[in-house]
Amino acid sequence: GNSVTQMEGPVTLSEEAFLTINCTYTATGYPSLFWYVQYPGEGLQLLLKATKADDKGSNKGFEATYRKETTSFHLEKGSVQVSDSAVYFCALSNQGGKLIFGQGTELSVKP
Amino acid sequence: DGGITQSPKYLFRKEGQNVTLSCEQNLNHDAMYWYRQDPGQGLRLIYYSQIVNDFQKGDIAEGYSVSREKKESFPLTVTSAQKNPTAFYLCASSQSGGPYEQYFGPGTRLTVT
Numbered sequence: 104g105n106s107v108t109q110m111e112g113p114v115t116l117s118e119e120a121f122l123t124i125n126c127t128y129t130a131t132g133y134p135s136l137f138w139y140v141q142y143p144g145e146g147l148q149l150l151l152k153a154t155k156a157d158d159k160g161s162n163k164g165f166e167a168t169y170r171k172e173t174t175s176f177h178l179e180k181g182s183v184q185v186s187d188s189a190v191y192f193c194a195l196s197n198q199g200g201k202l203i204f205g206q207g208t209e210l211s212v213k214p
Numbered sequence: 215d216g217g218i219t220q221s222p223k224y225l226f227r228k229e230g231q232n233v234t235l236s237c238e239q240n241l242n243h244d245a246m247y248w249y250r251q252d253p254g255q256g257l258r259l260i261y262y263s264q265i266v267n268d269f270q271k272g273d274i275a276e277g278y279s280v281s282r283e284k285k286e287s288f289p290l291t292v293t294s295a296q297k298n299p300t301a302f303y304l305c306a307s308s309q310s311g312g313p314y315e316q317y318f319g320p321g322t323r324l325t326v327t
Contacts, residue, residue: 135314135315137315139318146218146304146318146320149315196313196315200262200310200312201247201262202247202259202316204257207254
């Protein structure tokens with residue numbers, strides 16, 4: 104079946120540090136991959152996506168590359184800010200539209 | 215502006231009462247979804263609907279019911295049969311038929327005492 108595994112949090116970084124949040128997946132076929140962000144008390148916002156192998160999604164300084172050979176979609180940012188503190192969810196979707204989420208990784212950025 | 219609205223933001227109920235959470239979208243999406251989120255947890259799918267007048271159970275449908283009489287609306291009823299109803303409930307919508315991204319509402323925090 105389909106599943107998503109994320110690195111466990113919480114992740115605590117200093118401002119301007121480099122961020123990596125690991126995400127690996129198991130899926131049949133060729134899923135689309137997503138990163139969502141959730142700020143405290145809010146719904147989820149789409150951060151970036153990739154729909155086929157070797158695609159790179161990017162937004163607001165965040166990037167992730169769809170690696171079929173390693174079944175991974177790691178989230179990276181070169182220099183985090185305090186305002187990036189949130190919970191990040193990796194997700195996949197196959198035909199049919201349902202999203203399969205990882206458990207989420209909480210990021211805390213200290214000034 | 216297009217988007218998804220959920221109301222109310224906070225809801226309090228006594229045990230044994232049914233409660234209905236509202237979800238409306240003006241994105242012209244065919245598919246709509248309800249998720250439950252518990253503290254420190256990921257999202258679990260309760261029900262989803264890919265077209266008006268049709269819906270399917272998700273992973274944790276017991277104790278919940280839905281209806282889809284209009285394209286724009288997908289209300290969720292938390293019944294008294296749901297053993298642990300206190301949670302954060304999120305509604306989402308998407309285009310149907312493919313692996314499209316879902317757009318989420320702001321959520322409703324339900325507390326049952």
